[in-house]
Amino acid sequence: MKLEDFDFDLPEALIATRPARPRSSARLLHADGAVTHDRHVYDLPQILRAGDRLILNDTRVIPARLTGHRTRQSAQGAVTAKIEVTLMEPQADGTWSALAKPMRKLAVGERIIFSNDLSAEVTAMDEGLRLRFNLTGDDFDTALNASGAMPLPPYIAGKRAPDARDREDYQTIWAKRAGAVAAPTASLHFDEALVAALGQAGVDFTFVTLHVGAGTFLPVTVDDVTTHRMHAEWGEVREQAAAEMNATSKAGGRIIPVGTTALRLIETVADADGTMRAYEGKTDIFIYPGYRWKITDGLVTNFHLPKSTLMMLVSALMGQDRVREIYAHAIKDSYRFFSYGDASLLIPSQM
Structure with a gap:
């Protein structure tokens, strides 16, 4: 077949x-x-x-699509990079598996800031990205609802950005x-x-x-x-x-x-x-x-x-x-x- x-x-x-x-x-x-x-x-x-x-x-x-930034110190000073994250699945240890773009701009131990309330630490990258958020439970849900966007399928997201109607x-x-x-x-x-x-x-x-x-x-x-x-x-x-x-x-x-x-x-x-x-x-x-x-x-x-x-x-x-x-x-x-x-x-x- x-x-x-x-x-x-x-x-x-x-x-x-x-x-x-x-x-x-x-x-x-x-x-x-x-x-x-x-x-x-x-x-x-x-x-x-x-x-x-x-x-x-x-x-x-x-609302699993998040846009944030990470800041890294270099010889020239602080360097900030925009990071787009799509959450995949919660893990038994409290982390989330996720996709990130661009992945190459991340390293284990770095923190991604999504809002004044919500951030996440990169805990692993060897078998897929893992993120540990600074909030859990209802606090996490509230912050995610405020910061995230609906994860529209690629064939829609490629034509337009998610908005409030979604x-x-x-x-x-x-x-x-x-x-x-x-x-x-x-x-x-x-x-x-x-x-x-x-x-x-x-x-x-x-x-x-x-x-x-x-x-x-x-x-x-x-x-x-x-x-x-x-x-x-x-x-x-x-x-x-x-x-x-x-x-x-x-x-x-x-x-x-x-x-x-x-x-x-x-x-x-x-x-x-x-x-x-x-x-x-x-x-x-x-x-x-x-x-x-x-x-x-x-x-x-x-x-x-x-x-x-x-x-x-x-x-x-x-x-x-x-x-x-x-x-x-x-x-x-x-x-x-x-x-x-x-x-x-x-x-x-x-x-």
Whole structure:
């Protein structure tokens, strides 16, 4: 299975840099087996069945992009350099793994000043940058919220800088548990009115947590995709969530994750017969064509990058030929792509 099997040509004009407003006015490509319908996200209450259960990721994106400076003494006096930092993941020892630009201007022991309140010491650089901040707990959260910017994906950040609108736009309405450095973007299409309408239509909701890491944007670099190794991300399925999914499956309802993050987590946790259980830990599951599905009956998701692991995931769900048809239709009809783009509802033929 070759990387080029998941490639396609996308006009740059179809890459969305702002989301639809209101959120649920985004377009929705409904692929029901071999049939394609052009709808809108606000049509979901009429499309889904009573007894279906949507699985939602309640992670909260932190403002992980920081701009600061370090000052170093030299023979010519104090030399200051601007440093841009993207936080990646908190570590067990209290430090943060991070990316920095330019990395060459940093050394272990140096301090980066981000604001009057927030600074960090470089504690390691041998296996990736590690930072120890001067604040912890709520004090750190407050200072980070004041100093940081939302970590927009590279294909948006390359076109414009993050701004105040992104603090709302790049966060789901049910974001609760802070820790992600990328949004579960399929969930960005849901607003309060849509959630209420879905509830009235008999659709149920279950919340799980997967803290999306910056590794989600890393490209696949191997030609044989079966040798690719995924980055690990922390997730949790609580006892109540597992019980809700088991009850829906037993009653004949469909389990439909909203976003690939929720999907990857529940497929990690489910037993071979589809039984869910409570879980807390890392997942590095890689889903590509040939995968044996355990619990997922459909998927709400955005349109993904060429040659990405997410293209491989949707191809595993719908079939490679069908996904090529879906994406050709989306491009022809000018659907908007990627994190701030339009959505799809993918239901395999057997569902």
